[in-house]
Amino acid sequence: MDITPPPTRRDTPKPTGERRGLIMVHTGLGKGKSTAAFGLALRAHGRGKAVKIYQFMKVPSARFGEHRVFAQLGIPIEGLGDGFSWKSRDLEHSAELARQGWAKAEASIRNGQYFMVVLDEIMYPLRYGWIALEQVLACLQERPRDVTVVLTGRHAPQELIDVADTVTEMGLVKHHFQAGVPAQRGIED
Template sequence: MQIETPPTEKPYDKAEGERRGLIIVNTGDGKGKSTAAFGLALRAHGRGKAVKIYQFMKVPTARFGEHRMFEQLGIPVEGLGDGFSWKSKDLDHSAQLARDGWARARAVILGGEHFLVVLDEITYPLIYGWLPLGEVLTTLRERPRHVHVVLTGRRCPEEIVTMADTVTEMKLIKHAFQAGIPAQRGIED
């Protein structure tokens, strides 16, 4: 480890642009995409802002740790899918769930009543061809100026990356699963 001297002056100038809703993308093969989005949701909720979370691959009855906590805090989370695609009994049905869920999410984004809308794992229905990329891009472009949207998932389409204001790629360096350690309840649920 290299020891550094802490900066004594601010390393950047204050931004002079207008405040507006942002498009934020968390992508990549590393862990933390959804977790980062949920952190933003908590931050916004803590400021009294209206937040809505859509999870495109989770079932509506999912009760993971984040669901339990968001329920206690009054942050609405809606599962739109039927789980992992390899567990699906009918991929056409999975695609229809994604389209139906997108219609609800799109209406909320365009409705402008929420400060932040999280589209968790939306990249999967996009790259599987279940959702029309053009419609998602149009919705992001036409959303009310104050609405922030966070999109998560691996392999985010380049068109969304180009449109986004902030893009973070989570890079996998090492994962416990690779060493044969199973998912840990409270860490990966």
């Protein structure tokens, strides 16, 4: 590791634009996409901002770690699906749940009651064609000025990347699954 001295001056110009809602995308093959989105939700909630989280691949009755803590904090989180496609017994039903879930999420974005809306794992239903990309793009472009939308999932479409203000690609360097270590509660849930 190279040791470097800490900076003593700001090396980037100070932004001069107006504050406004953002479109933020967390994508890539590495871990941390949902976790980063949840961190943003916690930060906003900590500032007294209204936040809503939709999870497109989780069932409405899910009680994973994030559901438990968000319930304690009063942050609404809603599962919109029936699990990942490889667990589904009826893919048409899964597609219908995604469309119904998108209708809820779209209404929350458009009505402006939330400072931040998280669309966790929305890339799956977009990639499967269950939700039309054009509808999502239109909603993002027509949303109220102060609403921030955070979208997560692997393989974000280029059209979404193009309209986003911030895109972070999580890169896989090493994963414990590769060493045969299974998913663990508190890490993967």
